[in-house]
Amino acid sequence: MTYTIKGSTGQWEVVVGLEVHAQVISQAKLFSGAATAFGAEPNSQVSFVDAAFPGMLPVVNAECVAQAVRTGLGLNAQIHRVSRFDRKNYFYADLPSGYQISQFEHPIVGTGEIEVELADGSTKVIGITRLHLEQDAGKSIHDQHPTKTLIDLNRCGVALMEIVSEPDIRSPEEAGAYVRKLRSILRYLGTCDGNMEEGSMRADVNVSVRKHGEPYRTRCEVKNVNSIRFVMQAVEAEATRQVEVWESGGTVMQETRLFDSGRGITRAMRSKEDAHDYRYFPDPDLLPLVLDEDWIAALKASLPELPDAKRARFIQSYGLSPYDAAVLVAEKATADFYETVATGRDPKIAANWITGDFFAAMNRLGRTIDNPPVTAAALGGLLDLMADSTINGRIAKDVFEAMVETGKDAATIVDEKGLRQVTDTGAIDEAVARILTANPDKVAEYRSGKDKLFGFFVGQTMKALAGKGNPALINETLKQLLSAPKE
Amino acid sequence: MLTDLTIAAARDGLRAKEFSAVDLTMAHLHAIEALNPRLNAFITVSHARAVDQARAADVALAAGEQRALTGIPLAIKDLFCTEGVRTTAGSKILAPFVPPYESTVTANLLRDGAVFLGKANLDEFAMGSSNMTSAYGPVENPWKRRQDDTAVLVPGGSSGGSAAAVSARLAMGATGTDTGGSIRQPASFCGLVGVKPTYGRCSRWGVVAFASSLDHPGPFARTVQDSAILLGSMAGHDPKDSTSAALAVPDFEAACRRGVKGLRIGIPREYRSDGMPVEIDALWQQGIGWLRAAGAEIVDVSLPHTRYGLATYYIVAPAEASSNLARYDGVRFGAREKGLDLRDLYERTRAEGFGAEVRRRILIGTYVLSAGYYDAYYLRAQKIRALILKDFTDAFGKVDALLAPTAPSAAFAQGENMDDPIQMYLNDLFTVPANLAGVPAASVPAGLDANGLPLGLQVIGKPFDEETVFAVSAAIEQAASFTALPSLRAGG
Numbered sequence: 001m002t003y004t005i006k007g008s009t010g011q012w013e014v015v016v017g018l019e020v021h022a023q024v025i026s027q028a029k030l031f032s033g034a035a036t037a038f039g040a041e042p043n044s045q046v047s048f049v050d051a052a053f054p055g056m057l058p059v060v061n062a063e064c065v066a067q068a069v070r071t072g073l074g075l076n077a078q079i080h081r082v083s084r085f086d087r088k089n090y091f092y093a094d095l096p097s098g099y100q101i102s103q104f105e106h107p108i109v110g111t112g113e114i115e116v117e118l119a120d121g122s123t124k125v126i127g128i129t130r131l132h133l134e135q136d137a138g139k140s141i142h143d144q145h146p147t148k149t150l151i152d153l154n155r156c157g158v159a160l161m162e163i164v165s166e167p168d169i170r171s172p173e174e175a176g177a178y179v180r181k182l183r184s185i186l187r188y189l190g191t192c193d194g195n196m197e198e199g200s201m202r203a204d205v206n207v208s209v210r211k212h213g214e215p216y217r218t219r220c221e222v223k224n225v226n227s228i229r230f231v232m233q234a235v236e237a238e239a240t241r242q243v244e245v246w247e248s249g250g251t252v253m254q255e256t257r258l259f260d261s262g263r264g265i266t267r268a269m270r271s272k273e274d275a276h277d278y279r280y281f282p283d284p285d286l287l288p289l290v291l292d293e294d295w296i297a298a299l300k301a302s303l304p305e306l307p308d309a310k311r312a313r314f315i316q317s318y319g320l321s322p323y324d325a326a327v328l329v330a331e332k333a334t335a336d337f338y339e340t341v342a343t344g345r346d347p348k349i350a351a352n353w354i355t356g357d358f359f360a361a362m363n364r365l366g367r368t369i370d371n372p373p374v375t376a377a378a379l380g381g382l383l384d385l386m387a388d389s390t391i392n393g394r395i396a397k398d399v400f401e402a403m404v405e406t407g408k409d410a411a412t413i414v415d416e417k418g419l420r421q422v423t424d425t426g427a428i429d430e431a432v433a434r435i436l437t438a439n440p441d442k443v444a445e446y447r448s449g450k451d452k453l454f455g456f457f458v459g460q461t462m463k464a465l466a467g468k469g470n471p472a473l474i475n476e477t478l479k480q481l482l483s484a485p486k487e
Numbered sequence: 488m489l490t491d492l493t494i495a496a497a498r499d500g501l502r503a504k505e506f507s508a509v510d511l512t513m514a515h516l517h518a519i520e521a522l523n524p525r526l527n528a529f530i531t532v533s534h535a536r537a538v539d540q541a542r543a544a545d546v547a548l549a550a551g552e553q554r555a556l557t558g559i560p561l562a563i564k565d566l567f568c569t570e571g572v573r574t575t576a577g578s579k580i581l582a583p584f585v586p587p588y589e590s591t592v593t594a595n596l597l598r599d600g601a602v603f604l605g606k607a608n609l610d611e612f613a614m615g616s617s618n619m620t621s622a623y624g625p626v627e628n629p630w631k632r633r634q635d636d637t638a639v640l641v642p643g644g645s646s647g648g649s650a651a652a653v654s655a656r657l658a659m660g661a662t663g664t665d666t667g668g669s670i671r672q673p674a675s676f677c678g679l680v681g682v683k684p685t686y687g688r689c690s691r692w693g694v695v696a697f698a699s700s701l702d703h704p705g706p707f708a709r710t711v712q713d714s715a716i717l718l719g720s721m722a723g724h725d726p727k728d729s730t731s732a733a734l735a736v737p738d739f740e741a742a743c744r745r746g747v748k749g750l751r752i753g754i755p756r757e758y759r760s761d762g763m764p765v766e767i768d769a770l771w772q773q774g775i776g777w778l779r780a781a782g783a784e785i786v787d788v789s790l791p792h793t794r795y796g797l798a799t800y801y802i803v804a805p806a807e808a809s810s811n812l813a814r815y816d817g818v819r820f821g822a823r824e825k826g827l828d829l830r831d832l833y834e835r836t837r838a839e840g841f842g843a844e845v846r847r848r849i850l851i852g853t854y855v856l857s858a859g860y861y862d863a864y865y866l867r868a869q870k871i872r873a874l875i876l877k878d879f880t881d882a883f884g885k886v887d888a889l890l891a892p893t894a895p896s897a898a899f900a901q902g903e904n905m906d907d908p909i910q911m912y913l914n915d916l917f918t919v920p921a922n923l924a925g926v927p928a929a930s931v932p933a934g935l936d937a938n939g940l941p942l943g944l945q946v947i948g949k950p951f952d953e954e955t956v957f958a959v960s961a962a963i964e965q966a967a968s969f970t971a972l973p974s975l976r977a978g979g
Contacts, residue, residue, distance in 0.1 A: 055692065098816065
């Protein structure tokens, strides 16, 4: 169903385009040799180039360029053989040179697209307008001194990719799915860690609303939104605000706004009139960036398998449902975990365990796939015990919880707790006979056609065997004894 | 006198142990002591450091290790960052700035054994043609008018201190930078050889930027051979400057001896402006005659877009400068004025720190890059710049080098040309096209005007063909046998 906002004058469609700033994973900054590690002592990763000392010159870092090209390839985008760096001029204390080196007219990557999966199982293609490289600014810290602003230049000059989408997004859900998918691709490629809470990925959200069939109306830009949840909330809050403005007879003015996550609203930051005149012009310190066709081809050949391809392969080779496959490939680490478990085992059972008990335990304990509640090898061991009938599925759930709790492997727990499945037919026959004898009326009902009671007999038998009975053997014995009444 | 020696002669004398590097440096330091209070050619004299470097040179010479410039005392334009030695760019805003690094060009000179006497005066941020915009006071040209030796003449600019120092024998050579003529015009005004090499030949790393696409470091010397020796040391590929050319440095000194026989020399007809002084035109004709006599073929060529050069230059250069000078904000280095908030701090620091000419160019540059004006000014200027480069490319399809005057006049007096900035900008008329095209050019002293002031001729070459520029310059030098001396000079 199309997402709309219901106003007093009818339904409003939401139009969203996103500009995502993704910090490039690289050892050194975009134009200086300084290091880029997160969390270092303030101003400890600053070269004279970053601090814009007189006579310092930028030299482009080839690895950052390669990362941008890899990302462009991952977004199925055009790679521009020739691009150019421009200066974006403005004064601020955390911008030492008084200009940011960016790519204005000639970005390194042109149009591309990504496919996002939605909750109803459908997919949607979102267009990518461009990707360009630029420098990050430093950080101004306003809350550590009563009258002074402190400046940390560690981040200054770190490479960013600005990835601009087409205004193809039509709902908060699509906006969230887009950022999630983009982040997944960047992580697969290893070009951005996608940690929004650390600020290494942040989104500017452009929102407008319109009545069905109308051309675009004026948009507002909600700056620096730093989580997927906030992106979705910002779309909704801003669209709702605009609907109210239009419906109360007002006009939405083009402006830059901030999302106040505490109050769930957007607030005006600056209007178009106050907008900087950035005086873009080509940076005369840098030559045009010219890429070699063979170099691009070599990068393309070395790209890892990306989420879409992996999902298709999981459906194809493992027989997974599209939904399970999408869940498992969203994070590369999860997909790798799954493949470790699934290799040499039943791939569907592996998928069910990971998306079921495993994810539940991970979420409950606040763990991540990189620090999982049980290792892939241990989970595989548990599945093996089920496969060779050492334990049944019900017991396996208990064993799994014990594994999470104790860190011991499945076989140890099964031995220690004596959970080995009862496959002794004599013991099962005896238990079944005892249950049938104790419930003559139910036996009679069953025999007169009440098939549903079969489950009751299974449950009772299993209970009698302390849950360790082999379900197949119990079924077999029950069927035999119930269908052949003693004469 | 030691201060009268050429670099080439001093090199021989040092090798032959006729005198020591300390002797040579002390002679220049004494000359500076005597004349700099009047000439104001140096902003900073690094006396102790120079003596230390000279002693080190003597140790090297004693060990038989003589490099291209071992023990040769030089002046360094105060636009080159020198590690541990204050670098002002002629501006108040950098008055307290002591760089923690050495520019590539000066590092190359030090690698080759040079001794640095100090930092030479210049127009503020190299913006000027008279050295009158320096925050450290004007520089006096050592040359005097024959009829009127009271008039204080300018040395030209922006590398006025470098030119005055070499002319008055306070240094054997100097570094300069040439953005629109800032080496060649002062060389012409002070009777020196000044070379602006090809863009990319000398690294800009560590040189305080004025207009990045136009800034060219280069040498001043009293002979063509000396300038070739200096450029040979200054030049070379620098991976720290993305616009530096990855080319080997040729033997420029050897190129001075090539001669011009068989070379085709172009005479650009557009350089003959209507208002050109008769003396300048006569000198030009003289130069043509000399080269023809030396065996060169003279060819008439056209550079049709020359007349747009100055206008183009005064859009591109301020545009880049307005951005390059944004970093002087009082936050991290240099002078800072107190402010009520960040914006106030910026405004006070920059209003107090920059002089009138720098402020004018920042305003012009900001204007031409502004939304709504960019296409009409900056973009159009870039298009004309491309046409000017094409003019040179076309001309060099027919000739090996071009000959033209360097400046439209001899040195003028302090106070002249000061009321109207445009009048001052006209000084760059013949020099800016080579900056816009990035081609190498040199000014060679070729004669005197009626007042006895030096006049230079300009030789312009193909990109990265400084060798031909040196060959042609040497031929003019030989024919001109320029022996006149400035009134103010060491021992004079």
